Amino acid sequence: MDVKAVRDAFPILHQEVNGHPLVYLDSSATSQKPISVIDKMSEYYKGYNSNVHRGVHTLGTRATDEYEGAREKVRRFINASSLQEVIFTRGTTTAINTVASSYGRANVREGDEIVISPMEHHSNLIPWQQLAKQTGAELKYMPLQSDGTINLEDVKETITDRTKIVAIMHVSNVLGTINPVKEIAEIAHQHEAVMLVDGAQAAPHMKVDVQDLDCDFYAFSAHKMCGPTGIGVLYGKRALLKAMEPVEFGGEMIDFVNLYDSTWKELPWKFEGGTPIIAGAIGLGAAIDFLNDIGLDEIAAHEHKLTAYAQQQLKTVDGLTIYGPEERAGLITFNLDDVHPHDTATVLDAEGIAVRAGHHCAQPLMKWLDVSATARASFYLYNTEEDIDRLVEGLKRTKEYFGDVF
Template identity: 65%
Template sequence: MNATEIRELFPILDQKIHDCPLVYLDSAASAQKPIQVIEAVKRYYEWDNANVHRGVHTLGMRATDAYEAARVAVARFIGASSEREIVFTRGATSSLNLVASSFARMVCSEGDEIVLSEMEHHSNLIPWQQAAKASGAVLKYIPLKSDGTFSIEDVEQTVTNRTKVVTVSHVSNVLGIANPVKQMADIAHKKGAVLVVDGAQSAPHLKVNVREMDCDFYAFSGHKMCAPTGIGVLYGRKALLEQMEPIEFGGEMIDRVGLQDASWKEAPWKFEGGTPIIAGAIGLSAAIRFLEQIGLDAIAEHDRQLTRYAEEQMKRMEHLTIYGPTEGRVGLVTFNMGQIHSHDVATVLDTYGVAIRAGHHCCQPLMNHFNVSSTARASFYLYNTREDVDRLLFALQKTKEYFRE
């Protein structure tokens, strides 16, 4: 199935914006949903809608079976040892906050270290700032090279015997490059630290195996990989999840409640207080089936080729600066056009039906590293084609002409 055939499975793409066919190049922010996912969520609400883990009636049992089947599907999708290592959350942000608020505060004390990089999304930066403030730990940053990347040698020099947590994005949402997470896991473990991986940008594009990666925690969102919004995943090693305390309390996550005290269910259910995101989990399961049917290796190769084509063509344009390394991007190109503000670029492109992202991309420290306040970002996914890139290039040329850049 080629990209043109895949595109036909996404109803939202069959529309016009300002009388131009929609070219959606903002999948790094949120991917579109295929009809299979839409129908799965629709069927749940029309046929199985009930709460899970509670009712013994037929609808409740069907909903529970579908919800827990989604947990099994996620475990298989990322290569976890067991579905007991899969916690459903509201998204990658919630997953990372759970690790920072529960695990990091449990293991960190005054003078300990949390190691991260300046390329991190705010969702993988601010939770660690708060964990450091609460525990007295010190934040240490792996130094970046001029292109925004870092070397494994700098990781080795930054991680010490006082380091308790090393955290990094698997794929940068600004640079589009994959970081050496397996090597980082080795370095962290030799120093007695754990590795936390932000997989929000890698799970949609790459075949992920958390056991081969040897990470201790892996967080990702469903909405970036064709699933509904509001559903995310935290993978954690079973032994670590068992040590952690929940950070939300209430129904569903309890084992026993007395007037003065309570005890919790086992992991992962102790982290899923209240009515969970049932429809989201079912939609995520459908998205996983859809991606696996196409093949993650095929998706990764398609995204690499399309990104390479876009980058090669954009480099030929005058007064256009591309940020990051010259090769190895996965699914996106981040750029600026001379003195034209990125918001103006995105606004003009929208008049031609081309949707891109503009701003700091929740990565202000990385913007500071490049000495810019914002950038434009075109991101690609399995439903994009070379014709989409050509439409982007045409619209960029029109933008240059409009501003006489």
């Protein structure tokens, strides 16, 4: 993979921040956007801005073709078996809430179990908390190993015949743990439970084959994979989606409306009420084209090499603690002794280096780690070893600065 050529496709990377060339190490929060995505969305607004599915005029037809064409690109990207299994949402959060609100309320009862893990992002935790409270179901947690991984024997002990839903992230946004979601899905299905995977941190970085994983639902967001904010995807097995009721009602998702009752459109449109996120879907389609042109295997190999280099170099920083397993996805969460992560991030920002600091929407995991917050550097296809070197130098200066202060 020609990283220089990749970087040239991202206009935002070619700037200085606080007098230093930008080093962007916060792609787990949101990725940067290549010019091809920016131009494709601009093309829609400049050339054929129109609503979809409703008009028969030329602009409406082209907008509909591009919007539904993006759905087909998503279908191929995750290897869904049907276009009816690809629902456009506002993002991963909305996708998970849709499953909890529609499938969950219809199928979970008092005494049932919902199984998740302590590492979940709040978006894959709070909806299940609320469902458990509303239904009287029990919320159970798979235990974590000391390095933040999941042991399948523990999974087998946690999931029972009372379990109705298992929900887990594919890749941890804090630890970088790559969870064995295929094997967990198999265990869930042995107990006739359904499996939802939060793929927000996986879909941008590795090939995802939902049929091979045999998950029942898979959720991810465009903005973490070179696409725009405000749009994501809910994949669901057709039979499950067909039996589920929509959670938003109004225009676009209806078939016939009478004074006292209504019927819904077929999949996938019954879950896409109102004017959809047209430019966002088109931008997501362009992002998928961009990633496919480079190759997900090449991206994964680049990130694996970069992460190994970062782990090696960060270990040269005295007093730095890294959280999570040795084998991980492309992010490293850490703390400097006696330095609050917000202070670390502030000093790094002064050097033009963007990292994340805080609880990363994973407060139960912070408690499990026995910290209030951490700093996180996350990598993507446009990052280089030079970016890692800048990070390490910045951390050493941070340590020196606070050593002088105190």
